[in-house]
Amino acid sequence: GENVEQHPSTLSVQEGDSAVIKCTYSDSASNYFPWYKQELGKRPQLIIDIRSNVGEKKDQRIAVTLNKTAKHFSLHITETQPEDSAVYFCAAGNNDMRFGAGTRLTVKP
Amino acid sequence: EAGVTQFPSHSVIEKGQTVTLRCDPISGHDNLYWYRRVMGKEIKFLLHFVKESKQDESGMPNNRFLAERTGGTYSTLKVQPAELEDSGVYFCASSQARGAKLFFGSGTQLSVL
Numbered sequence: 001g002e003n004v005e006q007h008p009s010t011l012s013v014q015e016g017d018s019a020v021i022k023c024t025y026s027d028s029a030s031n032y033f034p035w036y037k038q039e040l041g042k043r044p045q046l047i048i049d050i051r052s053n054v055g056e057k058k059d060q061r062i063a064v065t066l067n068k069t070a071k072h073f074s075l076h077i078t079e080t081q082p083e084d085s086a087v088y089f090c091a092a093g094n095n096d097m098r099f100g101a102g103t104r105l106t107v108k109p
Numbered sequence: 110e111a112g113v114t115q116f117p118s119h120s121v122i123e124k125g126q127t128v129t130l131r132c133d134p135i136s137g138h139d140n141l142y143w144y145r146r147v148m149g150k151e152i153k154f155l156l157h158f159v160k161e162s163k164q165d166e167s168g169m170p171n172n173r174f175l176a177e178r179t180g181g182t183y184s185t186l187k188v189q190p191a192e193l194e195d196s197g198v199y200f201c202a203s204s205q206a207r208g209a210k211l212f213f214g215s216g217t218q219l220s221v222l
Contacts (some may be wrong), residue, residue, distance in 0.1 A: 001167070004151065032208050043113075043213040044152070044200070079142035089152055095207035096165060099144070 002027040002062045006100025013080050014108050016045050023090035024072040030092040033066060033073045037103075039086045047088075048075070080107045111135065115201050115214035123222050127189040130217045132201030134183070141184050142203045142211065143176060155199075158184060159207075166186040170195075191221045 003026040013019050025033075034049035050057045050064045050073065057064050061080075066073040073092075077084055085107045091097040114133045122128050134141045143155040155174070156166040160181035169176070173192070178184040188195050198218050202211040 006151075009149070034210070036211075036213075043215045045213070046210050049210070091152075093208070096142070096154065096157055097211065098154055100150065101151040102146075 001032055002093055002098040004090060004098050004100040006090050006103060008103060009101065010104045010106075012108065015080060015082060017033045017080055019077045019080055019084070019105055019107075021075045021088055021090070021105070022072060023074070023092070023100050024070075025090070025098075027094075028068075028071065029094050031094055032092070032097070033064065034091050034097065035062075035064060035075050036089045036091065036099075038089065044089060065108065072099035077105075080105075082107050082109050084085045113201055113203050113212050113214035115217050117217060118138070118215060119218045119220075120221065121220045122191055124193055125169065125190045127187065128190075128191055128219060130186045130199055130201075130219070132184045132214055134201070134203030135212055138203035138205055138212070139181070140207055140209075141178060142202045142204075143186055144147070144200040145197045146200065152200060155186075169209075188219075191204075191219075193221050195219060196221045 006023045034046040036044040037047045038044040063076045071080045087102045089102050116131045141158040144152045146152045154168040157164045158178045162207040177186045200216045201214040
């Protein structure tokens, strides 16, 4: 089955800096790679996703890149703000998703 | 549109007791998933329903866990008897189709003492 590794487990950045979270996956059949954000006390919510037929997708300050050959994908947040502070989860799969262990991002004002 | 709802939000029980968690998916979502997150670890897949049928239950830890989705609407996850290592946050999620966007519930924080 699919196995997803996520790094780093914690990340602290200064407001305005960029943040990058990386994930690797094991199953070459996986074709869908979503990212979820879980704010404190709230449910995980989808923030961006990418399918295997594209290498990069951007939505305002967040972007995701995918390297299918190397089986890794990354989340990039630019111009970070305190409200970006949360736990971020990557996931990979074909029909059913498997998740990484999460990255706790702290953006310091 | 109502989101995925889970009940209870918190449950504290003693080892050996029974607990039943409930999930109400978004109306019309045939796909329902149970996940568990132990502190600091991944959101681990437990099982997947398509309507009332168990599509994949490969993530269920052992036979102390029983999930049902009678009628293909809400689902329950029963742990009997609970052990200390069952503690964690149990998430339910639903989607319109397999491989589509997952909508999560707020989770049930289970503490087994």
